[in-house]
Amino acid sequence: MNVVILAGGVGTRLVEETEIKPKPMVEIGGKPILWHILKHYSHYGYQNFIIALGYKGEHIKKYFIDGIASNADHTITSKTDYVKNKNSADEEWNLQFIDTGIDSIKTTRIKKLQPYLSKETFMMTWCDGVSDINLDKLLAFHRSHGKLATLTAVYPPKRFGHLIIHGNQITDIQQLPETNRYRIDGAYFVLEPGIFDYVSDDCNIEWENGPLRNLAKDRQLMAYKHDKFWQCMDTLKDKIVLENYWNSGNPPWKIWE
Secondary structure (H helix, E strand, O other): OEEEEEEOOOOHHHHHHHOOOOHHHOEEOOEEHHHHHHHHHHHOOOOEEEEEEOOOHHHHHHHHHHHHHHHOEEEEEOOOOEEEEEOOOOOOOEEEEEEOOOOOOHHHHHHHOHHHOOOOOEEEEEOOEEEOOOHHHHHHHHHHHOOOEEEEEEOOOOOOEEEEEEOOEEEEEEEOOHHHOOOEEOOOEEEOHHHHHHOOOOOOOOOOOOHHHHHHHOOOEEEEEOOOOEEEOOOHHHHHHHHHHHHOOOOOOOOOO
C-alpha cells in the first residue's frame, strides 16, 4: 500500500527554521521530522512512500539520496525522483519524489498525485505531526465501514489554561477539562481512489474546506478516534516540545526499536 506524505508547504509559522530548510527537514533529536514519520509507517510494514515536494524540495531529495542512501545499496531512477534503500540501518524504504509546485495548496498537490494512486486504497498524512497511532487498527477501522475516507480525529494539545476570575481578581488558573475539548483533524488518512471525484482539476479550495467537507456532506468521511499521543509542529514552541520529549529518552511516538 502506498503512503502519501505532503511535504511541500512553506511552514511560515516556523520561519526560524524554514527560512533555510523545508519544514519536513526540521530536526527532532538530530533527525528530520520526515524521518520520524517514515519510521512510524515502516514499523507497521509500509515501505512505499510518495513524497509530494514543493518549497525547497531539493533539500529533501538530497538528504535521502546523499545522506541515508550513501550508506546503503540503492537504486535511483527517473532523474533521482525515485530512491530505493536496501539493507540500510533505517529501513528498506521505496521513496518516490513528485514535484507538486512551490505555491500549491494541499488540494492541488493531492490532485497531481492521482496518476500514482488511482487503483487502490492508500494512506496519507502531512509532514508536520507525529503520533503513536496504531496504523493496523486505523486500516481495519477504514475497511470495516466501507466509506471513501477515514481521518484520524485527535484532541489538540493543551496550549493554554483558562483563568478563574472574580471581579478583577484572578483566583486560579486551570487547564481546560477534557469534556470541553473538541477533536480536530489529525491527518493520518486512509483513502480510496474515489476521493479524486471530489478533487477537480481546477480546484482552488483547500482540502479541508472543499473535498473533505463535501465527503462529509455525502456521508463518505469517517473518524478514527485516537486518544493517545499526537503532536503537531507548527511553531518553534512545538518543536521545542518535541525536542524535550525526545531528550527525555522515551518520546511517545517512537514505537520502533
